[in-house]
Amino acid sequence: MIPASFDYEVAESVEHALRLLGSDAEAKLIAGGHSLVPALKLRIARPSQLVDIGRLSGLSYVRDAGTQLAIGALTRHKAVRDDPLLQEHCPIVSTTAGMIGDPQVRHRGTIGGSLAHGDPASDLPAVMLALGAEMVVRGPDGERTVPASAFFAGVFETAASAPGHMLVEVRVPKLGDATGWSYLKLRRRAQDWATVGVAALVYRNGGDVVGASVALTNMGGTPVRAQAVEDALAAGASPAEAAAHAAEGTAPSSDTAASAEFRGHLARVLTRRALDEALSR
Known part of the structure; x- marks a missing residue:
């Protein structure tokens, strides 16, 4: 057009x-x-x-x-x-x-x-x-x-x-070196926008996890903080247990890439994988 x-x-x-x-x-x-x-x-x-x-080189x-x-x-x-x-x-x-x-x-x-x-x-x-x-x-x-x-x-x-x-x-x-991190996403083709994405940070103190920060891509009108996941981890839940809460409080849309229900499923799966990857770093 x-x-x-x-x-x-x-x-x-x-x-x-x-x-x-x-x-x-x-x-x-x-x-x-x-x-x-x-x-x-x-x-x-x-x-x-x-x-x-685009020509303002001072901002690069x-x-x-x-x-x-x-x-x-x-x-x-x-x-x-x-x-x-x-x-x-x-x-x-x-x-x-x-x-x-x-x-x-x-x-x-x-x-x-x-x-x-x-x-x-x-x-x-x-x-x-x-x-x-x-x-x-x-x-x-x-x-x-x-x-x-x-x-x-x-x-x-x-x-x-x-x-x-x-x-x-x-x-x-x-x-710091004690912070593990991960960003994972699912997309249909290499150049496509993320159907769902997860950014995860895990904070450690002496090898113990003392906190986490998790945010989701395409699970609402803005990026969404996965507060329920963070709270579950703080309460001692495993990454798999915490990831089960990833879709709570979100409002994903349904479109040609995925339904809202499938996006909720992806959020849970990708959050578990992102937490595992962050913990491995």
Whole structure:
């Protein structure tokens, strides 16, 4: 399908992009375009103006920020996958980036675009929720830091989708050697969105499990924290016993990829496998 007509502007800086966004409430940002362009073609998105920020090289980086790693919003998925800091200190992020789409998508798509788009079937939002990551959003009133738990507001709706706002940086914690991790998903074809995905982190102290963080992909309108699984593990349940609670409190949809019932089944199976893999690391 052909997109609806729109104006097109190339932003020369973050400030320029924000001015363009502020002058038109229907404007949308575009960088890699792998999230927005399909929506344009289907006319799910009909912006009056596209603001191209793909040339803002200053937003492409991974930096050590003490207890966190700071990732520029325009860092490509391939760069996230290959970055040595992320591979050493937060490998769940680099590994998940390497699972996104296909090589073309990973070479052009950006971490900021994936997160700001707010697609419930996207992989990285669940990982960020499990990590307790922070998103740095810039807007008319300056810059603010939004926790992942408050960033994702609904289907294709995030704290960065408000008029005149822009995601500029993602901050993820450094994981210690005692933290096990896993991201698993099921998809029909290699380049497809996740039918269901599970991000799992297991925290240990002297070999004993002292906590866990589990988040689900495509089990609701936003990434969903599997609180019942975490509570069961904290109460001493085995991974298999805890995983049986994975679908509790979720609202998966039914579509051509899977029914809601089957998604609930997948959530339980993948959560058990993700916990087992996290515990093995």
